[in-house]
Amino acid sequence: MTSETTTDAGLLALPFETREISTERLRLRPLTKSDLESRSANYQKRTDVVRYLRWEVHDHDEPAKNLEKRIALDRLAHDGDGLIFAVELCATDDSDDHRVIGDVSLFVKSAKDAQVEIGWVFHPAVHGRGFATEAATALLKVAFDELGAHRVYAELDAANEASARLCEILGMSREALLRDRDHVDGEWRDVAIFGLLDREFAATQAVSA
Known part of the structure; x- marks a missing residue:
């Protein structure tokens, strides 16, 4: 068996x-090269967005290089290994708008222990409309129903109240607060x-069914 298989x-x-x-x-689709301009002009360059990003694959100094990654x-x-999806707002009857409003990700942290990490970032303009919940729930279904994950977790900047609220809406419990874990832009951040x-x-899905 080769390393590729x-x-x-x-x-x-x-x-x-x-x-x-x-x-x-929504449509969650793989990223493409054409996303670079829209992402940079849209939400990836906003200081109120990038200050909380924690994903390994985000590097705001070299956006073109890291979009390729x-x-x-x-x-x-x-x-x-990870998957990152652009989150695209589907067009409505009165609009041809298919704009990208954010992206979401899944990373395998331990296949042996069935541990998967989820992440997300959305343009502040769409906050409060349930789009992040809808997209994250779709990824949770993939993680649990298709991958067979036992535990899915998210790591947040502890100051990111919007993401903490989303975690609670998704039924996630706060498991830990790691004080001063990361040193970012000259200051210590809690995670x-x-x-x-x-x-x-499964219990949350049974209730919503």
């Missing part, structure tokens, strides 16, 4: 290839960790 599957159903995911109002994240097979177990997610 081996995986770190463990308890997860790997490999998993990226694909488009549709929800009632994000585009390459299209397959889950080993620990550390909050929110987690959700497979049985807890």
